[in-house]
Amino acid sequence: MSKQRRSFSVEFKHDAAALVVDQGYSVAEACKSMGVGETALRRWVDQLREERGGVTPNSKALTAEQQEIQALKARINRLELEKKILKEATALLMAEEHGRRR
Template sequence: MGSTRRAFTEEYKASAVEFVINDGRSVADVARSIGVHEMTLGKWVKKARDAQDGEPVRPLNEDERAELERLRSENRRLKMEAEFAKKVAAWFAKDQQ
């Protein structure tokens, strides 16, 4: 029996790397949350950082920083709402039986 290898799109890899680089989360934390091996995500992050070495890193201006904070806040709220909806759905499903 051969092992199957999962394939990830470039967009998926970029968004995972963004969690580590821009949001300041650890590779282990992000890898656990998205279901990818830590070494795999580490390689993606290293590749992205190596690619950025040639480009100057521009810090966020005030407007971008404010938008980032607003989006992070909205993201937290939406995650809480989604978690609540899952619990309610599970409760209703259990109640139906």
């Protein structure tokens, strides 16, 4: 029987990592207190430190600023895709209209 993988909210990860980064807990103490594994907590701590240093993560961001940056990047990507689609549709319509005039 396989062990079910637990998932944690972004807020939980942030709070657990903040125990180590902001409140001076050791990783072992924070793990015991929060009931998570050391490997996971170390990843969250590293991610929190990187985000506070201005690095946008590939996974879900822990800090509000990086979450906003990720949301804005997603919006930019969506708008660029919509622009590309509209450009291609316009080109098709123009080609069709040009073909009718001949």
